[in-house]
Amino acid sequence: MTEAGEGASNGEKKAEKEKDKDKDGEGEEKEKEKEEEEESGPSTYMHLVHELRSLLGKGSGADEAKEGDAAAVPAPSVSADKSALRLKTAQLLTALYDDEIRKQIGMKRYDGAAKVPVPLKPSAIYDACCVGEGTTTTMTVPPSKREGYRHTDVWDTKDCASELTGCVLDAADAFASASATDGGETSSSDGGPVPDEFDKDHGLSMSFVAASSNLRSTVFGIDPAQSYYDAKGIAGNIIPAIATTNAVVAGLQVLQAFHILRWRLDNADSETGEVDPCGERGGNLKERCRYIYCNREKTRKGYYLQPTRLPDPNPDCYVCRSAVLEVSLDTQSWTLDMFLRRILKKELNFIHPTVMLGTGDLIYEEGDELDRSEVECYAKNLPKALVDLPGGGLKDGSSCRVEDFGQDLEVELRFYHREEWKGGEEEDGGMEARDEEE
Structure with missing residues (x-):
């Protein structure tokens, strides 16, 4: 190899090392930011929802569980009976919201946080998951399946644990039915297929995120708790004001389309069907249609919608x-x-x-x-x-x-x-x- 070739090769190796060094530096910065965020703890309900939404999109994470983690509870098989599933769910929630929180507090991770997290009581979790004596039929029904339930209802701690238990049971039934049909499509009790990634319009996924977020907000003292409806709006970045405005404008456009169709029918020839734009019966199309302004504040007469006549065509357009x-x-x-x-x-x-x-x-x-x-x-x-x-x-x-x-x-x-x-x-x-x- 010539000296020029060796110099070029060394230069390429040096450039690759510098590039790898830059990547390592960026990775270290991101890890540092993540650690700082974990030390301070979540501060808003929105943070909790997006955190759990990402977690659900990545799967159960059973393959990545480290040995000795409090949250690394073995998942039950799809053939397990209901009582075993409830027990495993109670163990998982206790590991996440009691054991793991106590472990982090003992490591002094949250010493600099504005609010120190408070672990949930295991007895309350086991009662909500209907594990042990004294379980009744009413207690086994998740809040989303109770009579008179509305999406705007806010769940308390026991309701959230019960809802998560229901999500586990529904998911187990879905996977069991898929196994019985030799690898068919996995469908949950709400009628829709279980998505591979998070979907805000899938009932089971959204119930999991809403209930988990409320439990986390209870642990970290984030008030107030949110309903299923509010959690769905946060997870899907839904802004009610924009959605409502779009619906109003779309409705007004349809109404103007009706005016145009009515004008065409009134001016159409009964035999040929051709439209006469100068027909006396239908009048001018400009007189039929209106521009409609949506006002932020109501007018003196109390109207939020202000119709006006259509302007004349711009000769320079x-x-x-x-x-x-x-x-x-x-x-x-x-x-x-x-x-x-x-x-x-x-x-x-x-x-x-x-x-x-x-x-x-x-x-x-x-x-x-x-x-x-x-x-x-x-x-x-x-x-x-x-x-x-x-x-x-x-x-x-x-x-x-x-x-x-x-x-x-x-x-x-x-x-x-x-x-x-x-x-x-x-x-x-x-x-x-x-x-x-x-």
């Missing part, structure tokens, strides 16, 4: 296809690529423009339906100046038509050649610097 836009630029220095990026796509919001000269020559087209030869042919015109384009090019007084079939958009442009600008380089000459940046 190119979307209405009734206007010709005038473009002034240096046709000798501007290329087709610059014209497409700066004017058609950036200013006029075209996505897949098709450019046709006033003479009928097609000089550029975009779209998924084009084959490779057509794409290569049109790409050859991109670096050309506007005046050098095929078909005579675009010069002072020339015009072209631009269409976008995907948006049903069409506009006609008239070009004026201009070399000098009152604004100097800031108005047009500065485009070269922006080109280099792009």
Whole structure:
């Protein structure tokens, strides 16, 4: 190997070592942040929900349980009876919310926290899981399956433990039925298949997250406890105000669609079905429809919705296809690529423009339906100046038509050649610097 080759090889090895060192540094920083967060403990209910949602998405984590962990309780088989499942669930909850919390407190992990966590009483957990004597039929029913239950009900500690027990039983039944059908789809008692990852619309998954979050919030003194409905909104990042506004606007749009359909029916010929836009019976469409504003504050008459008449069409609106836009630029220095990026796509919001000269020559087209030869042919015109384009090019007084079939958009442009600008380089000459940046 030559000296130059050895130097290059050593340089590559050194670069790889530096890269690995940077990755190790980033990993150490993330671990440090995670440790600091664990030492201070969760501070909000939202943090608990997202934490448990992530945990559920990763699976049970049985394969990753370390030897000696208090939470590493063996999972029962799907063939275990109900009483064994309840016992294992009670052991798991006791390990998580009593043994593990006491262990962390003994290690002085939460000495710097604003609130020191308080472990749950094992007796309360075992009672809620219906383990031991004195268990009644009413106690074995999770709160979500009790008569008169509503999603807005807030569960107490025993209700949460009972709900988690119900989730374990439902999951065991789902996996047992899947095993009985030789690996069929796993479905829970709520009728939906058990998802591989967290799904806020799956009842069992959401019940697990809501109940677990409330138990954790009790341990860490986070008030108030949240209902299933509130937990679902947090887990799915649902903002009720936006959802309600979208529903109101969608309803108003449908009402205006009814006005248009009614107008068409009133003006349609009974024999041919053709619509007469000037029909006397239906009147003008502009008189039928309304713009409706949704106000933040109610009007003096107490209205939140304010209807107004439709304005007259804008004669300069190119979307209405009734206007010709005038473009002034240096046709000798501007290329087709610059014209497409700066004017058609950036200013006029075209996505897949098709450019046709006033003479009928097609000089550029975009779209998924084009084959490779057509794409290569049109790409050859991109670096050309506007005046050098095929078909005579675009010069002072020339015009072209631009269409976008995907948006049903069409506009006609008239070009004026201009070399000098009152604004100097800031108005047009500065485009070269922006080109280099792009």
